[in-house]
Amino acid sequence: MNNSAIRISIWIYLAIFFAYLLGPLVIMSVTAFNSSEFPRATPWECLTFEWFSALFQDERILNGIKNSIIIGFGTIVLSVSMGLAGALMLTQIWPKLRATYYTIIIAPILIPGVVLGISTLVFWDRVNRMLGLGADSFLSSGLFLTVIGQSTFIASYCMLVLVARLQRYEIVQTEAALDLGATHAQAFRKVMLPFMRPAIASAAVLAFLASFENYNTTTFTFGEYPTLTIELAQKVRYGITPAISALAFIIVVLTVFAAVANEANIKRKELAAAARRGETTVGQVSGGGIRLPRFLAGNSAAVLLVILCIGTITVVGTATAYSPDQCVADIREQKRLEADERIQELRRKRDEENIRKFKGVFDPEDIAPEEEAAPATGGNDSGFGGVFDPNALSGQEESEAPSTEGNDSGFGGVFDPNSLSSE
Amino acid sequence: MSAGVGVDLENIWIRFGDFVAVRDANVNINGGDFFSFLGPSGCGKTTILRAVSGFLEPSEGNVLIGGQNMQGFGPNKRPTALIFQNLALFPLMKVWENITFSLEIKGASSAERRKRADELLDMIALPGQGDKLPSELSGGQKQRVAIARALCAEPDVLLLDEPLSALDLKLRQHMRTELREIQQRVGITFIYITHDQGEALTMSDDIAVMKAGVIDQIADGRTIYNDPSTAFCASFVGENNVFRGKVKKVSGDHAMISTNRSGDLMARISTANQGKMKEGDDAMMFIRPEALALAPEGAQGDHFVTAQVTNEEFEGNSFNIFMEGDGGKEIKVSLPNLGQSFDSHRGQPMTLEYEVDNAVVVPAGELATE
Numbered sequence: 133m134n135n136s137a138i139r140i141s142i143w144i145y146l147a148i149f150f151a152y153l154l155g156p157l158v159i160m161s162v163t164a165f166n167s168s169e170f171p172r173a174t175p176w177e178c179l180t181f182e183w184f185s186a187l188f189q190d191e192r193i194l195n196g197i198k199n200s201i202i203i204g205f206g207t208i209v210l211s212v213s214m215g216l217a218g219a220l221m222l223t224q225i226w227p228k229l230r231a232t233y234y235t236i237i238i239a240p241i242l243i244p245g246v247v248l249g250i251s252t253l254v255f256w257d258r259v260n261r262m263l264g265l266g267a268d269s270f271l272s273s274g275l276f277l278t279v280i281g282q283s284t285f286i287a288s289y290c291m292l293v294l295v296a297r298l299q300r301y302e303i304v305q306t307e308a309a310l311d312l313g314a315t316h317a318q319a320f321r322k323v324m325l326p327f328m329r330p331a332i333a334s335a336a337v338l339a340f341l342a343s344f345e346n347y348n349t350t351t352f353t354f355g356e357y358p359t360l361t362i363e364l365a366q367k368v369r370y371g372i373t374p375a376i377s378a379l380a381f382i383i384v385v386l387t388v389f390a391a392v393a394n395e396a397n398i399k400r401k402e403l404a405a406a407a408r409r410g411e412t413t414v415g416q417v418s419g420g421g422i423r424l425p426r427f428l429a430g431n432s433a434a435v436l437l438v439i440l441c442i443g444t445i446t447v448v449g450t451a452t453a454y455s456p457d458q459c460v461a462d463i464r465e466q467k468r469l470e471a472d473e474r475i476q477e478l479r480r481k482r483d484e485e486n487i488r489k490f491k492g493v494f495d496p497e498d499i500a501p502e503e504e505a506a507p508a509t510g511g512n513d514s515g516f517g518g519v520f521d522p523n524a525l526s527g528q529e530e531s532e533a534p535s536t537e538g539n540d541s542g543f544g545g546v547f548d549p550n551s552l553s554s555e
Numbered sequence: 556m557s558a559g560v561g562v563d564l565e566n567i568w569i570r571f572g573d574f575v576a577v578r579d580a581n582v583n584i585n586g587g588d589f590f591s592f593l594g595p596s597g598c599g600k601t602t603i604l605r606a607v608s609g610f611l612e613p614s615e616g617n618v619l620i621g622g623q624n625m626q627g628f629g630p631n632k633r634p635t636a637l638i639f640q641n642l643a644l645f646p647l648m649k650v651w652e653n654i655t656f657s658l659e660i661k662g663a664s665s666a667e668r669r670k671r672a673d674e675l676l677d678m679i680a681l682p683g684q685g686d687k688l689p690s691e692l693s694g695g696q697k698q699r700v701a702i703a704r705a706l707c708a709e710p711d712v713l714l715l716d717e718p719l720s721a722l723d724l725k726l727r728q729h730m731r732t733e734l735r736e737i738q739q740r741v742g743i744t745f746i747y748i749t750h751d752q753g754e755a756l757t758m759s760d761d762i763a764v765m766k767a768g769v770i771d772q773i774a775d776g777r778t779i780y781n782d783p784s785t786a787f788c789a790s791f792v793g794e795n796n797v798f799r800g801k802v803k804k805v806s807g808d809h810a811m812i813s814t815n816r817s818g819d820l821m822a823r824i825s826t827a828n829q830g831k832m833k834e835g836d837d838a839m840m841f842i843r844p845e846a847l848a849l850a851p852e853g854a855q856g857d858h859f860v861t862a863q864v865t866n867e868e869f870e871g872n873s874f875n876i877f878m879e880g881d882g883g884k885e886i887k888v889s890l891p892n893l894g895q896s897f898d899s900h901r902g903q904p905m906t907l908e909y910e911v912d913n914a915v916v917v918p919a920g921e922l923a924t925e
Binding site: 302304305307308309310311312313314315318322323326327408 | 608610629630631635636637639641643644645646647648656657659660661691704705708
């Protein structure tokens with residue numbers, strides 16, 4: 133009894149944990165398919181893929197992605213090589229200096245990114261001037277500065293990853309290679325690097341991701357090469373569209389895809405190794421390309437991968453054939469009707485109010501012509517936007533309603549481009 | 556016979572800070588010999604090997620390989636190949652890639668490498684195992700792959716750093732014979748490092764016995780066993796019974812020793828010390844357990860030892876008798892089991908005799924600690 137209660141509470145805990153962890157991603161992904169002008173999951177309007185095409189037509193976002201990828205690869209090259217050099221140094225340095233050296237090399241991680249960004253900018257600007265180069269020189273290029281700036285601390289992450297692997301490296305391996313006639317360079321390339329390869333791959337992925345998501349260092353160094361994070365941050369100022377959700381969705385899918393593919397690959401290697409130890413021959417397992425069912429057997433990750441692939445193809449196929457125009461038109465029509473209805477209601481309420489207010493003061497007949505004027509001001513073509521309209525005062529609370537009603541997000545419709553027109 | 560390349564160590568000193576790891580080593584190794592450095596751990600034998608292979612430069616003195624001074628030559632420039640204590644196979648390379656690593660360095664084609672690997676795999680009796688990873692091999696197989704990898708580099712001198720120490724006893728004994736066979740087949744110089752005297756004695760042409768950085772004796776196995784030059788050699792190589800005393804009289808190559816416990820005993824002065832021992836010198840006399848035989852009870856003379864029996868055991872091929880000995884050490888007697896009857900003498904005195912030539916006298920010195 134008690135046991136099962138614990139088990140249930142563990143499941144509940146896990147559910148809450150994963151909801152907390154993945155919930156925002158799921159909501160965000162859902163909003164990418166909603167035709168609503170603002171990223172939101174409810175109310176659901178129409179299934180649409182237009183945000184994906186909007187995304188691929190947004191020059192700034194695309195340019196940001198391109199810059200992010202270029203900078204990401206630059207950072208990989210610089211950070212991994214600096215990290216590897218730092219890690220090698222750490223294992224070979226005089227033991228008494230090791231702790232000090234470690235502290236120094238780790239310090240950039242502890243320094244705020246903003247500081248790194250500013251100092252990179254200031255330092256390289258100074259170098260640039262000392263060399264007598266102009267403002268358009270390579271040293272003041274946004275790409276160069278961003279790669280350098282990000283690598284200052286990403287290299288430390290890489291070093292930590294590489295040191296962990298390097299500690300398991302037996303130096304006698306290098307000695308053996310030397311003894312067999314290899315030069316130091318050959319021993320490094322043919323013996324140590326292959327050993328380090330998994331860690332180098334991890335470090336490269338880490339470096340790329342850290343570079344891709346970096347904002348606070350980049351914001352000082354990007355120059356004329358804004359990265360994706362910079363573009364997104366700038367967009368937020370003017371209101372975002374679900375195209376951002378579409379981008380997020382693509383990134384999430386790519387991540388999941390990579391993770392599952394990796395898992396499937398590990399599993400495949402395990403199975404191959406098990407088969408090699410066991411009676412089954414290697415060919416039976418590694419020939420997975422031909423005997424697909426065999427390759428999938430016992431490899432749940434591979435099954436998932438295949439399902440994911442099929443799912444992606446299906447979605448893309450549907451997207452090219454699917455047109456939400458009818459639904460969007462319907463929704464627009466419906467919205468218009470709702471808005472009209474509200475306006476009507478508003479007008480009616482206002483009339484009633486006016487009638488109530490002015491009853492006894494004026495003759496109801498006197499109010500009638502003024503009433504005619506009210507819709508005109510509702511159209512709002514006066515320079516003062518109806519501020520001086522006495523009716524606007526009384527109707528103010530209600531007049532806000534139509535825009536806020538359709539928009540229960542925390543931004544209060546600030547970002548909604550519709551809020552401008554619907555007013 | 557000696558077609559291989561010789562190795563000469565001339566006045567080698569190796570220091571680490573204040574610590575002297577090797578003290579004035581002089582060794583001449585004939586080409587094509589199987590030469591062993593034998594000594595307890597920490598005696599500097601691995602250090603010597605690293606100096607020969609080029610991983611460290613001696614503080615003083617020269618290493619000559621084939622008559623050429625190797626000073627300034629790195630390990631990749633010397634005609635040596637080292638088999639490491641932990642073998643140091645490359646874990647990510649397949650067996651054939653491991654074996655032919657030296658060819659890869661030289662830029663040989665893959666087909667060429669495979670061919671050579673197959674030849675070597677046949678030689679080490681592992682045909683068809685080339686595509687395995689080292690982790691999929693047993694200890695003895697790894698051992699042989701390491702040998703093949705070293706031989707593939709076609710070194711003039713093969714250096715082996717206690718390569719058998721990680722193997723179990725059976726395999727170790729098997730590998731001894733195998734190593735010796737391989738050495739005779741390829742005909743190159745082997746320099747072998749071990750602390751196991753059995754390995755050294757069975758495989759080597761010559762052995763250098765080392766103690767704390769000093770080479771005590773260089774000779775073939777039989778000489779080292781029968782005619783040790785120092786107390787350390789006598790006690791380190793094989794089992795030996797020690798009798799401490801003083802030289803009473805020297806006559807030719809024999810000496811009368813007045814021992815502390817067993818009276819005056821006659822023994823042969825070891826070859827290296829003949830003419831160097833005088834009356835009154837502190838001396839040690841060594842008699843092997845198998846050189847002692849039962850004598851009529853109470854027999855007296857310069858080659859009889861009488862002592863109290865403390866323990867007896869039957870070891871299959873021999874009866875072992877332990878008697879009260881000198882300096883807290885027991886005297887061990889090994890009587891071959893030839894089917895004779897054997898009466899227990901436990902707690903009683905027993906008299907033994909030996910051939911005078913089988914007892915060796917050396918100057919008193921430090922004994923090997925077990």
